[in-house]
Amino acid sequence: xxxxxxxxxxxxxxxxxxxxxxxxxxxxxxxxxxxxxxxxxxxxxxxxxxxxxxxxxxxxxxxxxxxxxxxxxxxxxxxxxxxxxxxxxxxxxxxxxxxxxxxxxxxxxxxxxxxxxxxxxxxxxxxxxxxxxxxxxxxxxxxxxxxxxxxxxxxxxxxxxxxxxxxxxxxxxxxxxxxxxxxxxxxxxxxxxxxxxxxxxxxxxxxxxxxxxxxxxxxxxxxxxxxxxxxxxxxxxxxxxxxxxxxxxxxxxxxxxxxxxxxxxxxxxxxxxxxxxxxxxxxxxxxxxxxxxxxxxxxxxxxxxxxxxxxxxxxxxxxxxxxxxxxxxxxxxxxxxxxxxxxxxxxxxxxxxxxxxxxxxxxxxxxxxxxxxxxxxxxxxxxxxxxxxxxxxxxxxxxxxxxxxxxxxxxxxxxxxx
Amino acid sequence: xxxxxxxxxxxxxxxxxxxxxxxxxxxxxxxxxxxxxxxxxxxxxxxxxxxxxxxxxxxxxxxxxxxxxxxxxxxxxxxxxxxxxxxxxxxxxxxxxxxxxxxxxxxxxxxxxxxxxxxxxxxxxxxxxxxxxxxxxxxxxxxxxxxxxxxxxxxxxxxxxxxxxxxxxxxxxxxxxxxxxxxxxxxxxxxxxxxxxxxxxxxxxxxxxxxxxxxxxxxxxxxxxxxxxxxxxxxxxxxxxxxxxxxxxxxxxxxxxxxxxxxxxxxxxxxxxxxxxxxxxxxxxxxxxxxxxxxxxxxxxxxxxxxxxxxxxxxxxxxxxxxxxxxxxxxxxxxxxxx
Numbered sequence: 001x002x003x004x005x006x007x008x009x010x011x012x013x014x015x016x017x018x019x020x021x022x023x024x025x026x027x028x029x030x031x032x033x034x035x036x037x038x039x040x041x042x043x044x045x046x047x048x049x050x051x052x053x054x055x056x057x058x059x060x061x062x063x064x065x066x067x068x069x070x071x072x073x074x075x076x077x078x079x080x081x082x083x084x085x086x087x088x089x090x091x092x093x094x095x096x097x098x099x100x101x102x103x104x105x106x107x108x109x110x111x112x113x114x115x116x117x118x119x120x121x122x123x124x125x126x127x128x129x130x131x132x133x134x135x136x137x138x139x140x141x142x143x144x145x146x147x148x149x150x151x152x153x154x155x156x157x158x159x160x161x162x163x164x165x166x167x168x169x170x171x172x173x174x175x176x177x178x179x180x181x182x183x184x185x186x187x188x189x190x191x192x193x194x195x196x197x198x199x200x201x202x203x204x205x206x207x208x209x210x211x212x213x214x215x216x217x218x219x220x221x222x223x224x225x226x227x228x229x230x231x232x233x234x235x236x237x238x239x240x241x242x243x244x245x246x247x248x249x250x251x252x253x254x255x256x257x258x259x260x261x262x263x264x265x266x267x268x269x270x271x272x273x274x275x276x277x278x279x280x281x282x283x284x285x286x287x288x289x290x291x292x293x294x295x296x297x298x299x300x301x302x303x304x305x306x307x308x309x310x311x312x313x314x315x316x317x318x319x320x321x322x323x324x325x326x327x328x329x330x331x332x333x334x335x336x337x338x339x340x341x342x343x344x345x346x347x348x349x350x351x352x353x354x355x356x357x358x359x360x361x362x363x364x365x366x367x368x369x370x371x372x373x374x375x376x377x378x379x380x381x382x383x384x385x386x387x388x389x390x391x392x393x394x395x396x397x398x399x400x401x402x403x404x405x406x407x408x409x410x411x412x413x414x415x416x417x418x
Numbered sequence: 419x420x421x422x423x424x425x426x427x428x429x430x431x432x433x434x435x436x437x438x439x440x441x442x443x444x445x446x447x448x449x450x451x452x453x454x455x456x457x458x459x460x461x462x463x464x465x466x467x468x469x470x471x472x473x474x475x476x477x478x479x480x481x482x483x484x485x486x487x488x489x490x491x492x493x494x495x496x497x498x499x500x501x502x503x504x505x506x507x508x509x510x511x512x513x514x515x516x517x518x519x520x521x522x523x524x525x526x527x528x529x530x531x532x533x534x535x536x537x538x539x540x541x542x543x544x545x546x547x548x549x550x551x552x553x554x555x556x557x558x559x560x561x562x563x564x565x566x567x568x569x570x571x572x573x574x575x576x577x578x579x580x581x582x583x584x585x586x587x588x589x590x591x592x593x594x595x596x597x598x599x600x601x602x603x604x605x606x607x608x609x610x611x612x613x614x615x616x617x618x619x620x621x622x623x624x625x626x627x628x629x630x631x632x633x634x635x636x637x638x639x640x641x642x643x644x645x646x647x648x649x650x651x652x653x654x655x656x657x658x659x660x661x662x663x664x665x666x667x668x669x670x671x672x673x674x675x676x677x678x679x680x681x682x683x684x685x686x687x688x689x690x691x692x693x694x695x696x697x698x699x700x701x702x703x704x705x706x707x708x709x710x711x712x713x714x715x716x717x718x719x720x721x722x723x724x725x726x727x728x729x730x731x732x733x734x735x736x737x738x739x740x741x742x743x744x745x746x747x748x749x750x751x752x753x754x755x756x757x
Contacts (some may be wrong), residue, residue, distance in 0.1 A: 069589075274551070275608075
């Protein structure tokens with residue numbers, strides 16, 4: 001017979017919080033947490049009290065007041081009688097525009113440079129090294145200002161296009177004007193357009209654009225169906241039918257017909273009064289910011305791409321070439337798909353950097369969210385804390401959204417393990 | 419960038435506590451220096467000269483206040499501010515006084531919690547344009563590209579003016595006067611708009627000032643004046659009455675040349691005597707020495723002297739007194755009595 005005795009009940013003593021290794025780490029972590037919370041609480045309270053002392057109570061009412069200022073680049077309708085909120089939104093769209101253009105350009109340039117930097121051609125490889133080192137070792141603000149200065153000083157003013165024997169002429173069959181106020185390119189116009197769709201009375205979206213996009217999506221879906229059918233035929237018979245004429249026709253023909261129906265034509269820029277009128281005006285601030293941000297970020301992306309490629313074992317290349325693949329196909333079919341797994345995660349942070357760096361836009365007078373909400377609105381209303389907090393929140397949301405999208409993509413290309 | 423702005427805002431809030439408590443005049447005396455906010459460089463109003471010394475009309479106000487409080491017109495730390503940073507700098511206590519062509523408006527006074535101590539220059543917004551464009555009136559500016567300094571009242575006036583006159587324009591926002599100058603000279607904007615005095619000052623620095631004209635329309639009222647924070651009335655009084663002393667000195671004919679002589683013994687004009695401290699105790703009422711106004715006047719001369727020396731008709735800026743003449747001469751300058 002065995003007697004079971006309870007283990008002696010351990011009485012908890014306060015000193016065990018420090019001397020007992022089971023509790024010690026928790027004790028210190030909780031103490032640190034309390035300290036951090038107290039610090040933040042003190043900062044917040046202090047800020048609020050000081051603002052109250054100054055007679056400034058935190059309030060976001062100013063967002064509903066008329067902004068009173070104009071913004072040159074507007075992707076949605078806006079005039080100076082609209083609210084600060086709408087002005088902030090115009091700025092937000094400008095931020096998103098330059099971030100979007102910048103990310104695409106930076107990726108294209110970055111991948112090309114990254115691959116070329118590994119080229120066997122000595123000259124090409126060295127040139128790319130020079131590019132990478134030059135761009136990533138100089139602050140991006142300098143590049144932005146330099147790009148703007150070049151645009152302003154080297155291109156002709158619109159007045160140079162005037163007169164019988166002008167100093168400057170429009171390029172590309174008189175359709176594009178390069179001036180120091182930006183580039184004027186022909187704009188698409190529809191003589192039998194469908195009009196605009198108003199969303200909640202706040203935004204107008206062109207129905208023409210929606211129609212074209214929907215049609216393109218439909219066409220691409222059909223074209224992929226054709227491709228899949230061809231795959232099936234290939235699987236069963238071993239012969240792949242020729243698909244590209246059909247696929248091309250499915251995409252091009254409906255689009256052309258729709259454009260003709262809508263009465264598509266180009267509106268050319270024309271010098272009238274002080275400026276070119278008509279056409280799409282790509283402002284020099286947008287171009288300078290876009291170029292500088294993308295070339296700067298591309299240098300980092302090139303290094304990431306290079307690292308990704310070098311991470312793939314040389315055996316892969318050798319195996320592929322033993323199978324008879326040519327070197328550019330080895331790169332696109334064997335190396336890059338595997339390298340993407342290494343490339344995507346750091347690429348996300350480069351996209352985030354580019355987006356955040358776009359807040360330097362005010363250096364060239366590009367009205368992004370920093371220029372509108374945290375610039376003019378801040379200045380005209382004197383609401384430093386509110387606008388800056390709101391601005392930070394917006395950047396945070398943009399960044400999180402980019403991360404989320406890129407993470408989805410990353411999951412789709414990452415190695416599926418069994 | 420965002421981070422620094424945020425930290426800046428936090429510092430603003432943090433510093434403001436320390437500032438609100440102590441009296442600014444005690445801080446200035448303890449520091450032995452006046453921190454004065456000026457522009458980043460506008461010839462005639464505030465710009466460093468060839469020797470790196472700040473000179474100009476607004477700088478004169480800073481020096482006069484420093485002379486009144488500390489007895490030394492050179493005891494000034496000049497803090498260059500942009501249109502955007504100036505209010506934050508003042509609210510945070512980084513500067514004690516802002517003398518930077520700042521327009522006195524209702525919302526700045528009431529909502530931004532500043533106290534304008536007076537007007538040292540009555541101005542209005544104008545337009546400058548190259549002669550070759552052949553424009554003679556602002557009404558002909560439809561469709562023009564306009565360079566504006568962002569964060570100023572000019573931005574709002576411009577929007578109002580073009581809206582009221584049913585014209586369109588393309589604003590090019592710019593941070594500093596120097597950048598605006600670069601864009602304007604390169605023809606990246608047709609028009610440069612700011613206060614008429616600023617236009618004259620900017621034009622004076624051009625290689626060929628004659629190629630540019632300032633259009634006759636003045637589209638706004640821009641009373642420019644120095645300002646301090648709300649809530650410290652003693653300091654506001656010192657700044658206000660120093661400015662008034664300069665204006666009154668011109669009215670009574672007290673100049674930097676004869677001030678010492680007039681202050682040596684009481685004259686037969688009691689107003690001058692009270693101003694210069696030979697009669698009454700105005701200095702003590704302000705918490706300053708009896709010769710506070712004398713020092714202020716000697717720092718750069720009375721209002722008229724300061725004007726002529728920095729932006730008057732004999733300088734490259736070449737501004738006429740106009741509205742900025744004494745009330746006796748048909749201007750708006752009118753100092754309340756010293757008694």
